[in-house]
Amino acid sequence: MSHIIFEKRKSVEQVEESTELAPKFDQSGILPVVTTDFYTGEVLMQGFMNAEAFKKTIKLGEVFYYSRSRNKIWHKGQTSGLIQKVKEIRIDDDQDSVWLRVKVVGGASCHVGYRSCFYRSIPFGDNKSKIVLQFEEKEKVFDPKKVYGDAPNPTKL
């Protein structure tokens, strides 16, 4: 659908130091994306994009990801209403990773019901072998059963 052009990757200098957009997708045709809240800076989620999802996001200003488990593009918020409106798109030095700064309609991004998908922390730096995660968000923002109904849970074992 989109006519956005990705340049051919010609040199390290072009990729790192120029203003040309020449993204690198991995052998599966995807690249990792990190999404942060524009206002708080909090990391909301980490996902993937293929070329089409990336072009749609650039063109439309709402976030499209590529689902590795479902093998298809999804428009974040299509089911839940929790659309991510793009405020800024950044690309990294070797152009194989994208950082999105977004405004989240509804204030939550996690299918479990939390604001951020990263609602638990891992204690570190001690000598324990048994790790006990800590909940950093104490309450869910929404009830996933009400928002998603019977839609299959995206978490795979």
Next chain:
Amino acid sequence: MSHIIFEKRKSVEQVEESTELAPKFDQSGILPVVTTDFYTGEVLMQGFMNAEAFKKTIKLGEVFYYSRSRNKIWHKGQTSGLIQKVKEIRIDDDQDSVWLRVKVVGGASCHVGYRSCFYRSIPFGDNKSKIVLQFEEKEKVFDPKKVYGDAPNPTKL
């Protein structure tokens, strides 16, 4: 080296709602990691970890990544001195992605010399097919030639 235990993945509820650490590595044995500056919230870089790099990071409180191009673990800052000291480790809902909040010794994380690897932005939402990246950092923090010398550039075409 590390005796940290990763639990077996038994159920969606265990993975999403419990305090057990049961990370999921992909078919290559890695998971994506996003690293932000603890003080500014800025995304510094995006990398990968295998199980050993993840355990070392948890145990030692300094960041170890897994290089896909070199097929080995690297201790960030070992060459440059730009060590990343862990302040917080978060894991996401389905435990296949990690968020690290770090303090960066030397104040820069990017091998090109910038503070963040994401020093360029992508204009979006217009109807142009030709994208011109914008530099969001105007000056390099360090001279990569002085810091890395003749070490091979990690950027691959």
